[in-house]
Amino acid sequence: MATATSTTKAILPLHHHHHHPPTAATKNGLPISIRAYKDFILEFHQNQKPSNRAIKLAESLSNMLYQQIERNLNHRTSNVPRIEDKHDTPTMSPKEDISKKWQEIHGSNDWNNLLDPLHPWLRREIVKYGEFAQATYDAFDFDSFSEYCGSCRYNQQKLFEKLGLTKSGYEVTKYIYAMSQIDLPQWLERSRFVDTWSKDSNWIGFVAVSDDEETRRIGRRDIAVAWRGTVAPSEWYDNMQRKLEPIGQGEAKVEYGFLSIYSSKSESTRYNKSSASEQVMREVMKLVNYYNGRGEEVSLTITGHSLGGALGLLNAYEAAKNFPGLPISVISFAAPRVGNIAFRDELYQMGVKTLRVTIKQDVVPRMPGIVFNESLQKFDDFTGTLEWVYTHVGVELKLDIRSSPYLKKGMNLVGIHMLETYLHLVDGFLDSTTTFRSDAKRDVVLVNKECDMLVDELRIPHNWYQLENKGLERNFHGRWVKPTRDPEDIPSPIVESYNNVLEMQDS
Template structure:
């Protein structure tokens, strides 16, 4: 059965009942209203997790707000640009992408690196914002726009990249009926979901950043509730050594079925074919090429798997991963192999977020201290790379209290990155990114700002009024309908264009 976009993974199925059966499974780009009055079991579970994980959640407080007049605050912010002028980083790009493991750039956070992190985070956010997750839509689980319109529709054209390939994924794990994504029987695909894309920098951006940058952006899970049961999962071998990774992540990455329309080849094969084509072409033009892979939540896990595969098959290409709220993926040997392959990984983590603590909330890298007694534990999950650690309490604009969805939201991450200066430092007063974006799919902004929760949605929930005055679902433009034939045509035009 197809991997449901409600779970995007064969992680243990989201709790079908029990303690958290009133946490809705919701859209990543349009998280629906979630009942804030959890039942007693859910509240007990939340309290237990908070205690277990030492999250140090602060009680609601407004004492540290930087503004006293919300209207004045809005006026000041609304009259300033949301980004700073771009810097020429051509001579420093290797340093910014981890050649020295980011050690000297994170605390304080170098402004050039901050911009790069936000750029790649917005590429990951695009995979949520463009996802059609309307359960009444015949295209539920696909991207709303074709690849040539994606960045234009999402306001990302100024980043200087163009999309060259869409990625589709599936799972061979059976999902319960309540996780079926669409109420319609006739859908664009019963097996596959849009999971991300491949993009490449244009000539102007290439001059600015000092190389031709290929980006792979992966979409993540829908709701943190999907992770509550994922305390410990089976590890499966990858490669020829001792490296092992979580079975569910690998299943998503490698599943394929000849009888499907969009996954006759796996997500792994789709990505590697496209990236290899781009690398060969630009290297053939004498250009220096890099590969940067990004993703949030499950997308961060898939980013590590694709980075591993790319580093093995494309020697000499600098590979870096910038992930947000990503879980642990594999064991110590997997971490060590990535390091030996030269993959540079920067994990952006929010202190209060539960997802980076999983899988292996108990059996994780903290057991390494016992290596002298137990030897190398192949079944222990371990994080990879360097960490940029953020704290919800650092922002005067975010609510306090236990809000797992808000803690895990990618927009919360990008807000905190934009305001981060260094450990123990105050939130940047000159942070540029629009604070309103935080509430796109959650309810994290303080009430004084008067920003509606979960405001990001289609006008009239996607319905339009036709010429007869009737409200109907619009038909997609032909070029926006997913089609394997169109995808093949794209490959031909791509070679001509580049």
């Protein structure tokens, strides 16, 4: 080296032990044995001259050891539980046979005595449905430079496999597409280009059905419908709280923006010649008839986050009208208010059970009608504004970001609203007076997929859910190209409905 070589002496671990008895001695708060290793490694780096190839291995090992020691010291001073300790454990509780209790879990007794403390079977089912709703985000093509912007990146046969949901025990049977005939700025994800798969429609969710094994475990054949929401609720905040539209034959009314997305159709489109409503009703009817025909008990469970929760409630209302006697429950996350009192009352009369999962700090469940909410009901007859009173439906499971040691406590409005934040808090919820349960199994890292909610000590990058090079790939010549989508992953209304017919015939 050009600089002077070190003039300090090599100090071996033994020296330190000599000066400091190893029992309780510390230096700078470190146990001496670790301190000695650190000195040894530093000295090793300063004094050794390379003499043979074995030193390479020693060097690498000492590097890693050095960092492990620093890391341990670092973590010792933190209140945040180490997530590394759970790296080699499953991310879900084992499956248990809930067949004897499934009606209660789906609200037959209005979730009495199941929410506080939260029954572990119910917790597991809430997370299961929540992950279906999350799948509608994870697989959605948000890239406005993509000609498939607004579609699902995978076809329905591949969806669960690509997202690691094959163990869910469900199979996707139908994709649902939606459009809106009224102008809802920012709702539709649209490609920047002319030659897009669809100018009008977005993939808005899917229908799935439990397989035989899951059906045995949960005590009935379950049809699950998952509705996609929007990522940034502020986008529709201004546009969706202005007007109520009638639904059904009575006094029930619902927010016109939600209803437009749920029921719009146009013959000039490829994917919404029938509305989302018609698509999902047709699929549910087909499945109900098929499994009833085999003598099976069937249930319908509808889930969705944010706007998706609102669409889910419209879906439940319509399904209850069309399938009297079918057990229908809704598990919604961060859903805004949807309709008026009459809408709620009709849902109750028809036996629809709704579990609303909310986070105390999330503003979206207070929309629309932050002003005109239930607490004003007593003024209704007086003011004549009954139709303007949006109201919530069902039973609430209320979460609190302060309960989790993993979450930042600032008012990150987007992060607090994210479905992954909800699922994290459900997974850790014991009861309303206790903090996060220590044996929660769900992967904490998921929270930061599309936000920055995890405390920095965990060292998880924020907004980490992203494609390598935004989907560009280097070809044989070294050029970066957009791979063409596999033909089976290009959205195709005919193929999707046709596949269904074939599969029903095959079964």
